[in-house]
Amino acid sequence: LHISVNIVPQLIPIQTFNFTVKEGLSRAINAEILNILHPFYSLANIYFVVEEAPQHGDIRYLDGDKLTYFTWEEIKLGHVYYMHDSTESKEDSFTLSASAYEIERQSLPVTIAVTVIPVNDEPPQLTRNTGLEVLAGEEADITSSMLNTEDADTPAEELVYHIDVPNNGMVALKEAPEESILNFTQAHINKGEVIFIHEGEESGGFSFTVTDGEHTSPLYQFVVTARPLTITMVTQEELMVFPGTRQSITSANLGAVTNEDGNEISYSLIRPPRLGRLILANDRNQYEEITRFSQTQLELGAVYYEHQLPEEPFWVMRDSVELTLSSQPAPDVRHILPITISYYAAHSNISSQLWKNKGLEIVQGQREVIDDSILDASNLLAILPEVKQDDADVVFEIKRFPDHGRITLGGQDLPRNAPSFMQEDVAQGKLEYLHDDSGASFDSFSFRARLKSEGQGVASPAEAVVLEEIFNISIKRRGSDSPDLVTIDMLLEVLQGSMTILTQKHLNTQDEDSPPDEVHFKVTKAPINGRLVDSLTMDPISEFTQEMVNRGQVGFISDGSLADGFMEFIVSDGEHQTEPYTLHIGVLARNLFLDKAPEIKVKQGDDETLVTEEMLRATTGGPVEEDILYKITSVPKYAAVMVDRQPTSAFTQTQIKEGRVSVRFVKSTSPRDSVAFIARSKAANVSSVLNITVQPLANIAQDPLLPQGALVQLDRKLLDATPLANKTRTSPTFTVIQQPQGARFVRSGGPGAGQPVDTFSQKELDEGRVAMEILNSASGSRGSVSQDEARFLLKAHGVPPAECVFSFQTGPYNASGVYPATLLRIPSEVPSKDGNDLPDVTGSPRSTPASPHWRGNMDWPNGGAPTTTSSGSSSHGKPHVYRRSNFWSILIPILVILLLLFLAAILAYYLIRKNKTGKHDVQTAATKPKNGEVASAETFRKTDPANNIPMSNMDSKATDPELLQHCRTTNPALKKNQYWV
Template sequence: MEDLRAVSNDNDDMGNRSIVFTVVGSPKLGKLVKKQEDNSTASVTSFTQSMVDESVIIYEQNGPEFLGWRATDSFSFTLSSPPASLEAQIFKIDISYENTSPEHRTLLLANTGAIVTEGDRILIDKSKLDASNLIAKLPESQRQSYEVWYQVKSLPQHGVIIVGERNLTKEKPNFSQFILNKFGITYVHDNSETTNDSFIFDAWLNLKSKPAQRPADDSEVVEESFNITVKPVNDQPPVLKTKAPSLMVVQGDMAVLGPDNLNVVDLDNPPEDIKYTVISKPNNGFLAMEGSLNESILAFTQADINSEKLYFVQDGSPFSGVFYFSVTDGEHRPVYKLFNLEVTEITISLINNTDLVLKQGQTSVVITDQHLAAQTNGKNTTIHYRVTGPPSHGKLLINNEEVTLFDQSDLQSGRLFYHMINLTSSHDRFEFTAFTSESNLTEQVVSITVAALIHLGEGVRIPNGITVKLRKDVLNATELAVLSGSDPHFEILSPPKHGKLVKVMFDMDGMSQPVTSFSFQDVEQGRVAIEENANLTEVQQLNDSFVFVLKADNVQPARGEFLFTIVPYDTTLGQVVLTQSPVPTNRSALSNQTTVTVVPLHTLSNSVTPTHRPHKTMPKVKGRHRWADHNRNRTHTPNTIGPNTTSGKRDLPHRITPVRVESLPRPASDPLLIILPLLACLLLIIILVVLILVFRHRREKRAQPALIQNRSSNMVPASPYLGQPERSLTVPSVIVTPLTPSCPGSPVLDRLHERALVPMISPHESSLLLCSWNNLDPETAQHCRATNPTLRDNQYWV
């Protein structure tokens, strides 16, 4: 479009107006062509502006005759866009050395390459290499002052270049066009078994008056490669590279006979020229070519073998065989060899046969090709399975129907199920035979195992030499307890190798006794512990475990194993923390990690002076569970700690060592679980205070009338300010219940003093307390009236 463009003043915005170019004078040195959709070209004599815009109109120079460094061409054309038209115009085309066509791949006048016979020599003259056209780009007045020079940048690998009487080297790689024109240069092949060679050179213009030197400006240099084709000489016989020609084929099958089985190499001939002849046919089949596998052949080439077109068809006999052949390149004596044909039996092998795992509490599980899969080397790849020994505690189902025959497609589609009926066993099995129409595999077994529904702690570390409780964090059967509605029960099949499991008896001051079984409730209540007594003198830790059977109501029993590591117990440390990962320091990390603390039940104890109280370390108290754990926080502590007689200081008791291990992550606690109990406690306190105030107010209100009545006889004149009577300050204000009459100094008074009922009453007041007008004899009554005449009958003032 930048080279040729025509417009019309009548063109609309949609470009519907077409402008047509008609060629009236064709170019002399080339032609105009149109590029087709398949990248081919076709000559044109007219075209449109839209074709020019799409870059499909091309000028193609005819070549290959030499036109000089530069040449020009042109064509004339007229334009029309009815009803308008334009008179003839001329389009000029410049042709230079830089324009090369696919047929003329060099920028030089000649760079044809050369053909040389293996081990021979060839003369390279100006008919094969000529760069004199480079001078044409100079003005004619300067052309006589320049000449063309060459510099070989990459020497040939399989020969040498001779200029005059010397070989071209990296130190002296130059020669001129004058040498080429007058004497030529010679290429000598090194007689190696090669078919081609080449050298790369630079060509440039150099002043005759100056030494030859390559210009620093690369734009003034033309770089090309001179290619040399080597005609091989058949002087080497074919060489058999395969040490033991052989082929393994399955009985009754066919197999490709490739270069790995038979390979002959001839450096002087291509694979097509290496020919084989079968002298003695195979006795257990025949050779055939691809596309005609039913026809036996007796001749083939190495090219047929390399392209994997040659087959051996086995006739079904169970024995191996051979065939005898010769190979030659047509020039040398043939090579004779035996080819072995080994026949293998058709077999079926299991590629997957893993235990089928049934979760405790479930009764059905799907059997897929991940559990059971087979393969065969025979032609018939459809594998069937026949159940020869059905399961003892269940049955195999497809579409809810019991089956004894299924195939590989049933396993791949997941249609086969195992359904357990009898829930008394923790395992099951069934036997089967895998077979095809050609072979079978008998007495195979699929094992079915019930996996315990329990969460076991991972990476648990148990201190050596002390008793450590096994908490719910490391033996968690809560899910099974909820599923079965019962208390799961552990039966120990194999105790720890380096210790024992014990049951803690809290009603016997923390005493323990070995156990072979325990319940999950015992675990939750902290009644189950482990005692490890391993020899750790030469090692830092030991692995140990115990195997158990987990049982619960209405579910199958299941076998499980708890793995842990025994580590030394350091008595010099107040706390031993063993963990697999660093303790997180931020709140978000703490919310996503659960740490399990395993607390030792017993510690070594010493005597202690009576003035010191033993130190107790209480474990963290966890929330109550559904079996109402009341003894969970009991901790056995030593009774006494003895003084240290050598240092004057008392020995500290061996302290309880919590061991931190990792458990499964669980979500962070809800803040409402903390806030709501606090609010409930606050509300209860407020209600309690209000009730106490109301009770005291009512009690005072009931006691007020009796108090006013008793005070009425001891009232002093009313106050002019308050308008209420005031009692005498000399009269006691305590009202007591009438007692059995007695006299001063009587045994009744003595008993009151003994019981501290009237500890603060003077002897005079005590006599008044026990006096009564109605119940005393006349002498005593007279004495009481004389002592305090203000008293009335049945009133006793203290």
């Protein structure tokens, strides 16, 4: 027997699922949402009871009736629904339980959650639109209390305002106030992120709508009203100041407010006070003058008016300060603060209303004058008009005499019955206080001061002013203090060989209880460079008093040397003696010696040239040199004197020694300049002028010897400005500023050959286009040498011009001499009648065979021409020899003769081999040499006397200048039918 047992759960197992429903709609509760899991229970008759109804909806039957329970069968048929109530809720829930009454079983309660999908069906509602009030030109927040919109089914982040452009400003976000916006959300407003910046009209605003994405509100107007910011003075009391003190300026004197709380007001000084100044107290309790301050500083009591006492006494004076009050964007307000300076004004730290009441300090048992430097009531006279002041005076009436001394007037004690004295007595020094030598340390007397007019019966209001005060006297015990040397300058400077008076600047002591005549100086070590004397008797002294120093009675006489010295001394008041002191004595030289170079040369193209002590040095000649000051009195026109490469008007000898002084040309227009200066020591000075010259950057021959009557090539051997050309990358020019006496500069070659020239360039020199023609000496003995010179101005771009001198010597031509220049033409000498006085030239002249090409002026190769001599009929012709040096003029003819002999021997050998006999008058043509070569053989032939070339006397002056440019001293190549002579 097989028995099956089906075990059934005790509780009805229910499975539920949450579901979603749109706002205001319904959803069937079927087996997909509510299900019974066990088959036993699913076949039973099950009832579902609504334990907890939904809050935002109902459980309804198919026909719409609300249900509190339903069956499982109705669930399976889909007749039970959840109906949402269309509220703006986003979620809901309800609780069910299942029961099977027949079998008495039930389930646990289960809750089903409902998610509501909202539907945007509510339009936005504008709940607040109060408008905005803003300060003119300022910005203000647009808050939710001014502008607010609500929407039941739309969050604030999705409520968007769309605005038109405001007509009196712009709307922006706080994070970017410079960028205008035309839309923002309610969330921006709620967070305080929207601001309005006013600009323009006082009344305006903007139109706007609000949208939630589905619905848009009507057009609204947001009104913005601007109110101006104003500054108003609420208190403006006059400032009362006691003379010579500082008085705090409070809000009672300058009380200003704005119509907007919290706005700071600043004060700017337009017109400062005449009789004082405005000052501000800082954190360190120090005062500084100001021109601006704030309302806060004013309220803290940190702003003061400080009165500055004038030299003349007064009683009342008036001053004022003009200020500008500003607090943007409010318009500025001007205000004048009146100030009264008066002795009527109260001041807590001032006990006297007199012009001066300083009291007296006196040594025990001594007598002191009470003068107007410590007691002066002249300010009372200032109460009267000026016309009445001459007839009035101040009278002092003693109310209480001093306890430890006497008051005397003109040497007499004041009477006890009517003790009084006048301000005039005080001014004249007639009033004295005499201490009774008691041990008291303090004394005083009281008095009453008032005005008194001459010949006036009834007292005027001014005379009614009476001041009662106390004059305090401080008494110092005798001998309590030792003398103290308070001299700052312990150096006495004396002129060499003269006398100098010692003053309180050199020796001054301070002794509170000893008069100057009791303070003694005793010299313990006398100076070695002079002596101390009594200036009245001129007697040497070794001891003197402070009183003698104060009267100028002590002098020092220098012994005339420049050695420094010192004086050692002690100070004593009879009871106390100080340690030794030293007074140094410096001697100032009477004379100043200046040593300077004739000129300072600045090399052409150099940036600067240092001034050395070899160029400029001033000295006093003493063992210790003073630092000399050079003061420029006349500024150079084209150059500049510099210290540390900066233009200066003064420099010292020390700076010259340290290599810090230099000169440079700042204008490229002059080759020289000068600077006038005065050199000063402490006691002497000397004036002078320092010449500054540009040194040419060129190589110039030094005194070359040139033959008279010759034409000399002007080239780099004589003038060479190549260094300047390399430095400036230009071709420098020479301008003749002084012609030589025995020569002239001419063009060489070209159309203008032989023409005088005043200006030429380095390039022309290098191309051989400039020559110097040496003139024959018109006077002087034969064989004498003359000195001559030419001056040039050497110029190049960017550098100052320089003057250069070309010195040279001229003398008669010596054919055997060696000249340091290229001779384009040598001088000619007149021969004797027998033809034996020709120049001594190696080799004999040869006649030149006739040639149909000779025309007198031939174009010789390389500009060279052969030398010709005349025949016997022309014995007076002058030879013309062109050579670069006499050495070659001797060697070349010898080599030519040897070459001719060698060729003749070869020719003879050749004729013998041919066995030719007889004599034939045959011309053998020489092979035409190549250009620049010397012919290997010369041709000789008999010539008809009729065909002889006539020789003419050639003078150097008649030489064609164009031919001269081609002349050279090297051996030229021979053309056809030409030979050497």
